[in-house]
Amino acid sequence: MTLTEAQVERYSRHILLQDVGGEGQEKILNAKVLVIGAGGLGSPIALYLAAAGVGTIGIIDGDVVDVSNLQRQVIHFTPDVGVPKVESAKNKIQEINPDVNVVTYQDIVHSKNILDVIKDYDFVVDGTDNFAAKFLINDACVIAGKPYSHGGILRFDGQTMTHVPGEACYRCVFKQPPPANAVPTCSQAGVLGAVAGMLGTIQAAEVLKYIIGVGDLLVNRLLIFDAKSMKFRTSNFKKNPNCPVCGENPTVTELVDGEQAVCDLKV
């Protein structure tokens, strides 16, 4: 595949980068990325991946746009209220970049469908809002051998890490989901809209770095930031040999649906 004149023009600011060039851009154009959740994190992730020219973007989300989403879910606009989120997202992506092939799934991920959905993608991005889904995505990706980006936000805080096969997974750090209601859900806590944007774009950058193969991913590292003090830090951790999913004697060998403390105020 060679870039067309219009593509050279469109992606020139990528091509200029020494680490990207034409070759890197072609990798992006050939990549397939699944974004789980078209909410606060999924919006910036999908927008930036679309603008970057990711060839195929899959989006899975079962909700319709609610007016309370618009404070942070920037891919949806006021006239979209009531429209399925995946539809609304697809329309925006195609307006940004007609090069992108968008595949939509109007559904939530659960233990029965997730392996089937992720199997066609090179990379999975977690933009969900609850621990049950986060553990499910982690377990599915570890089992299926897919790299993925974990992301979570609450109030003014964000955290993210990247998993690639063979390296530490989310469960290596957090063994199991906290009991339902042990942590505040978004409805109790709220979230600053821009924090979703901050974390989502960090995740999008990780995806692109992975695709073109440059830099150091947040592998075996957890990035945590507090937007109130605007302090970022990363803490290193190791693959845990006793990890229930990726350890030497895994106890999680098939997927189950946890109890989902579903958030009223979707991330």
Place this chain on the structure above:
Amino acid sequence: MRFYEVPDTLYAEQDQFDRDIKEYVEGRINPVKFKAIRVAHGVYEQRQEHTYMVRIRCAAGGITPTQLKKVSEVGDVYGSGEVHFTTRQEVQVHDVLVNGVIKVIRGLNDVGLSSRGGGGNTVRNILTSIDSGISSTEVFDVEPYAIALTTRMIDEPDSWNLPRKLKISMSNGPDDTTYTQSTCLGFVATVKDGVKGFQVFCSGGMGAKPMVGHALLDFVPDTHVYHVTKALKVMFDKNGNRRSKYSSRIKFLWKKVGEDEFKRIFHEEYDQIKNDRSLDLVLESIDNSAKSTDLAVQSVDTAEFELWKKRYVTAQKQEGLSSIKIPLELGDVLRADANSLCDFLLNFGENTMRCERDQNIRLRNIPTEYLGNAYNVITGLKKSLVKHAPFIGNMINCTGASTCKLGICLPRGLSSAIRDQLTGTDLDLDIIPDFRLNMSGCPNTCGMHHVANLGFFGKVGRKDGDMYPAYNILAGGKVEKAGEMKYAQRVDEIASHRIPEFVNAFLKVWIEKKKAGTYADYNTFLEEEGNTLIKTLCDSYRDVPTYEADAGFYTDFGAKRRLSMDELGTAECSAGMFDMIEVDKKQIKKARKVLDAGSDEERPDAIQKILFSASRMLLVTRGLDAKTDEQVYDLFGKHFMTAGLIDEKFRPLLALGKAADVSAIFAQEPAVLALTSEVEALYKNMDDSLRFKATDGKVIKEREGYELDSEVEAEPVAKTIQMFEKDYRGVGCPMNFVKTKLVLETMESGDQLKILLDDGEPIKNVPGSVKLEGHAVLLQEQVGPHWEVLIQKK
């Protein structure tokens, strides 16, 4: 008019050089071999890879306006756009890309200039007093001798392969303006019993190991200039093969054999030829006059004009003619400036200009009634320092780390910073017009710090392990009188960023004292209080902020990044290299002390350290860099033992060293110490070209079949180079670079791409960006309104 004639053989040599360049670019000649070839053509690689400077010979500092116009034209088309005037009274073109080199050299043919012998082991540019032939107080004009000698020397094949470079200078009288005692061979014009002749000095030299020259002959008649030079040259050449320890440079030869023996072997040669009158130089006297012109006289009647005349204009001995100094900013002349100046000068003829050794231009033979015109032309130059007191333009600095591979510091940046500091104060610099403030970027003295009143040479300062740019300070150089030369002595050291304030504070005191007439001369001032003042001032500037507190302190004046030794040239670099060797020398010395005085338990460890340091010490001289301790022994074995520089009998020690077997090494103590002595002896006899010599003075040739570069880079393999071409005229930034990149991606390593670019932003940006991505830019040439850029894929 020309100042020397180039030999006819030159053109064939240039054709060969052209072929060599092509083979080098195609990877069929390795860089070391190419270096030997290009340096003899006066072509040096700059700090940036594939970028060169071309040094152009100007005998007696002479260059005609027609010639300068041509130099600035080729400099502009193929180089940085500036012509540099050097301390060797010659000119240089900088930033020439590899395929531009031959175009510059061939361009110079048109005007009879040559870069041949600009570098290498040959007779270098001959210096003469700037006012020779026009001074009313001179003994006689020495230029005809320098010119005739140059033409004769560059025509003699044996001038091209001397043991080392041979530098000659000629002063037109006892005030020795060419510093005859700082050079290999110096002639001072004198008259004895009514006969014109010279007092001859020899064996001086600056550099990292400076020596003041000695009187060789009290008087030779002027007819004998060639004979003296020839004799010295032959003796020098022969001594390269004699059983002499220091054979490489004339100054070392004197030191080694002593005055009597030196003179004896000189006379062995000289007496054979001195009466052969057929060898006399054919002198052509130089006509210092002005062509008549119908140029309209411009009269200027301002106070500035009068001040300028006082500062920069000198009457010649020729009635009605004047000599004018043009102080240049950092020794550089822009093409537009060169053109306007030269067009003006051509009204009065070709003999109107000289290169001055303080990196300035000196005009001569300007009719005094045209001083107003000259003033208007000179004040119209974009890059002159004519508005300032002469002190400012007289500062000398080498190019330093901006282009020179050996440079630690950036004296160009420092010079500008000092200028900014001083011109912002009310110091009366007109009190000290002749003050010599000279700066070099490393100990090599290209900026002539040894002859300075106040000199600086670059060094690395360290604070908590961070490196910052710093300088050693020297003071007290004396050059005013032939035979009484004295080099400046090191007094203290100081961080780069403190120097402008330091200079300001120091000069303030000296100017006051000089005005008051407190001391007979500057050196008395130094002895009485100046040296103490330097130390006191340095003490007050001793405080170095941490990197965290002031990062700017760690980036030199004019540098883009903080000081680092990473880019220092390896084999070409003596300064950084000697520092590295010092580390091992010190380690060996320390360990020897332990052997002498330490406890028994400490001894095995000390022996191991000695073995390690002895093995590592000289690797850097071959451009080798061991990544691990084991590699030290491997590289040493290969490049010193296999190469035949160190006896094979020591080889078993290397395995022990590699295994870090302390007790086994300790058992071999005598062998380790013997090996160490061999390494030290080798180093002691290393010359400045990094060649090792045996104690009998012979160059130790590396054994057949040994190839220095085999480790560093693979044997060059010939490859057919594919050529690509793209036209990006009309394509703006950055799309032109985007497209260039995409084409390069499709090419194979070594292939070449020619692109056409518009003038302006495109040519300013694209080649630099291509280089940043690691590709080589081989040529960049303006063709009509656009540019052609030749790129080689990395």
